[in-house]
Amino acid sequence: MSSNIININNVKKSFGDKVIFENVSFVINEGDFIIFVGKSGGGKTTILNLLAKIDVPDSGDISYLNDSLKERTSFIFQNFYLVDYFTSYENVILPLEYAKDITDKSSVIDLFKRFDIEDTIDKNVKKLSGGEKQRVSLIRALLRKPKIIFCDEPTGSLDKINEQIVMKHLAEINKEGITIIMVTHNENLIAYANRVLIIDGFNIYEKI
């Protein structure tokens, strides 16, 4: 039996006098691979930021099952947010050093092997392709040992081949028990999800 890990109850969000959505309610279950689809400017990044508690709703509430879960989330940004003049390896351990988390080098290298980018470890990220950078972001996210990963257009800047590689990795991670919450404008990706939510007008509803 899967349990509700995030409850979204009657949420309204606006910027100034522009309403993005209102009366939005749904639940996220442990183990979900949720894809939100919607057009550009429809509120995809907004809902992801609200769910990840980067932003707050005007009214209604978004509640996590417990606080420890809230602390075990990772966010993969559309534009990677990697530090250009650092190597891949330095980029993924940077937040760990900051948080004083200890991870042995071999477990980091294992992740580079798993995602098939071992040869980028000592390369400056500036020299990496989009697909490689997205996998570095994924490694950085995983090293926090998250229970939930939020992904904002994780394939937005990738070609078809890299898009499939990244989606396959996300599906694999999800099978291992991590809840994936992703937004995209690309309807071709919805086959990877167990649930699809459509952002349409002021509303977010489940595709059936």
Ligand SMILES: Nc1ncnc2c1ncn2[C@@H]1O[C@H](COP(=O)(O)OP(=O)(O)OP(=O)(O)O)[C@@H](O)[C@H]1O
């Ligand atoms: N901080 C902000 N202040 C004012 N308006 C904002 C802010 N953030 C987003 N908006 C507006 O809210 C709407 C939804 O933005 P959002 O970034 O969620 O769209 P999106 O679906 O992610 O679009 P895209 O596919 O282009 O990334 C847009 O009209 C945007 O201009």
Ligand SMILES: [Mg+2]
């Ligand atoms: Mg966006």
